[in-house]
Amino acid sequence: MVHMNQGQGETSYARNSAFQSAQQNRMKLLIEAAIIDLGSNTNTLLPQKVVIADLGCSTGPNALALVSIAIKAIQSYCLQLQQPSPELLVFLNDLPDNDFNMVVKSLVTLRQSKKPLVMIGVTPGSFYERLFTSSSLHLVCSSSSLQWLSKAPEVLARNHIPAYDIDEKARRERLPIVLQAYAEQFRKDFTHFLELRAKELAPGGQMVVSIIGRRFDGIASFHIWEIITQVLSVMASEGVIDKEKFNSFYMPMYGPSNEELKEIIHEEGSFSIREMLVHDFTGGINKELITPAWTANQLRAVFEQILVQHFGDLMDDFVKTSERCWSVEGRLHDELARLAMLTVSVSKA
Template identity: 40%
Template sequence: MVIKVERVLHMVGGGGETSYATNSRLQEKAIYRTKPILEIAVAEMYRTLLPEKMVVVDLGCSSGPNTFLVVSEVLGIVGDLCRRLEQKPPEIQFFLNDLPGNDFNNVFRSLERYEKKMEEENGGLLVPHYVVGVPGSFYGRLFPCNTVHFFHSSYCLTWLSQVPQGLGSEQGVPLNKGNFCIAENSPPQVVKAYQEQHRRDFSTFLKSRYVELSIGGGMVSTFLGIKSKHPANDELNYLYGLVAEALNAMVSQGIISENKVGTFNLPIYGASMQEVKSVIGVEGSFDVEKAESIWDPFDDSDNVLSGKNVASTLQAVMEPLISHHFGDAILHELFSLLADIITARHLLKDKCNYTVLNSNSLSSCHRRHGH
């Protein structure tokens, strides 16, 4: 079964125990950790243009408290700058983008609550702003030419536009048997297929944003990536490997079929900083102003609780894809088993760390024109 990414991929909606809204602390930490780069990029863009109207786009916005965290950060940065520069605040149009399956209803139900919170914290809304949802894939055009002042994305570029082609079977045996993404025992052709899909997708992403970006605009992108030269050796893919181990254990127990696991592949890839810079350099539309890697604990609570926390974080992200392929019936048992595996075999020995890659990019054409 081939996963139709645009139809199936979305985080678990609502605000329940397994929802993304409840289990997205990892992503929240990344936004806070990368705030200094966001501040520099937005401030540079604003000082350069001093626009009366600004368009800011958050790509892969998802739903839950993190969705408005970026909105709040940008409003705070621009509001502070306007006070210091004694400028009238611009009107800011925020576009929140994600795939059509995203829980946009939850996003806009919570908008009034977050705006009220911002008013209380800031003593009134200092910067007029308007929020709109934009469903669609960012691996293609989303906005008219030269209309966006600033793009932001966090973690969403880990997802590919599709499962790479060529992950079938040889003589009836799946090429990537027992795995659903890159693993230590993945053959070279599987690794190559994922790497080439990432290069194509990221290049398409850059081309699309370049056309949409206005002169003097910029972009900050945060990736859940890897620090190792070989993807299979990194903690990120090790965690996915534990999910695969839980699935294979359920095969041994006769709960799901081996063939069902063999045909399950995820459109996900953690790139290295070298790969990110390479694609940006070859594509040529953007210059990297600043880039950095952050290595941080995946979960920093006690070990027994960590197994459940990490499993819940993975469930909030992976549940729709797993449910689509295997059905809902296995979800509780799968993620309970995963929590036990993480606690017993990994987190009790050592904290699992993840790598965050952060890139502040400026259109190279805009630089050539002196902006």
Template identity: 35%
Template sequence: MDVSQVLQMNGGDGHYSYSKNSHLQKMVIAITKPILEDALTNLYCAMNSPKTLIMADLGCSSGPNTLFVAMELLKSLNKTRLKLGQEMSPEIQIYLNDLPHNDFNNIFLKVSKFQNKLTESNSSLPPCYFSGVPGSFYTRLFLPKSIHFVYSSYSVQWLSQVPEMVMTNKENVYISATSPPSVIRAYHEQFQRDFSTFLKCRAQELVSGGRMVLTTQGRRSDDSLYCYVWDLLAIALNDMVIEGLIKEEKMDSFNIPQYSPCAKEIRDEVEKEGSFTVDRLEVSEVNWGASTDDYFGLSENDAHRSNMGKCMRAVVEPLIKSHFGESIIEEVFTRYTNIIMNCMSKENAKLVSVTVSLIRKW
């Protein structure tokens, strides 16, 4: 699997698009907003009333969350400016980055409306300019010392590649209770390599004293390695193997290119790489059931469970389609959604996020 070619959220604005099924991710952004505001306030004060600020949103995806993040950045900066009693707003450049197959057109169609809204509202929000930057954030993306602030939410848990394993991760698609120790080790080592590379690249691009706020899907502790939703996906796929709908060797060779680190793992890698100081490192939770505001005639609980299936489809459908082919997609996600709905009716699963605020050393 060439992750850079197949990893993308479902594009467009259709029923199974990321645009229509990313409410859960928006809630995570809202919950971690105080850390974002704190980092931007400290950056703005340290820069002593800058005339321009260059920012980057890495793994921006497409849909309303992309511009929701941009609006939160602008509001936070404006709040700080007004608090300091400064009349002039800095001009803002925001680079929107994701892999080349991301639905950038969906973003660009909405940018002009976003900018018109800023103008028409007669607000004091600063002028803002956008550019799309396709490419992996595990490579260099920007000129040296050209960026003041980097933001990323729910992106750095995605790895640059599926870990190379010496043993088959039999009947699993991620780290599970039955995964061999060598599989667990391979995932952890791939995360270490990738996150170190990410930090090295950003260290070259950020100005001295620049800031970075990253939120990733994570874990509460070192020993909680498993991921609830990937175990449920494995159940759906294994049932289809038993029924002859998927070849066993296809199942054996499919693994999710993701790793959910705990706070300690993030701190360890930051300290090992050495270019950044950890300013804040916090863990938060949101219910998996908070994946929708829309009930469509269902009970609130049933709507949450059904829409969790659509949320996961918006995220993982391109990976499954690339590996197994398009013909099984409807069957996989019908089963997967039913399993999610059944399990969520019995337990209140939590989505854990780890947010780190970093300062580029001088």
């Protein structure tokens, strides 16, 4: 079960989601362009009813960010063309264990203005399954979510190959096998995601998504789950967590390169790419904030539930070990610099 830390406490996702918030801000221009493209596909006038879905909305202040950007873009577009605002139907989606109570309490902010009329619905479920009726959506957004896989690649567990060997020599030897297994699982999942959204989007529908990925192709590139597993491997080597449990831990997450994304989108065939951007992972965040302690809490808010389910109560030790591992000057920034935020805008072909 994957969900962010709930509530509004010190370790909650609501208070520790700065990386995700920065990425949502970088999606603004692409969402605005998608609204203009949607209008041009319908002879300048937007449909009388526009349906928007945010997939993987999570909770806290980020939950309404993307749909709020889309609503403001629609208002601006209609004002510029002096046309009536369409009625808006907004769907917020995430897995059933998401903190929807907090999301629902914040929905009133979307309905404060009577122009345009905004109706809101919550749609629990995996975005690796059908969520909406055929040809019903006009705009789909998703931020920092699609790096989560439907499951970790089963071939590794079946062959007793750890995702991250404690022994460095063994890790180097097995790395090509590990990365191929993860890449194949991502290709399967992302292809299925595109097929599902193609069925749900109306003709001319738009989709803007961001994914935590990596800058380069190849074995030497840094993968998103490494920043977690490196810390866990230290804990395992020091006896803080059981080595067998560490060897059987597979993060259901993969960070693609932009070339991988392009290739999968082209091969699936339902969408044409309007624009693809590659950003620094830490872009838009005050660099002075990015300390070992701050970063450890950001990671804790995202990964605590999945780590505790596998290892038990280890988060205080995880935070302390993270801070110690990243205390070497420049190491944390070097590791984060190898990650990237990939943003792609596509139109239904």
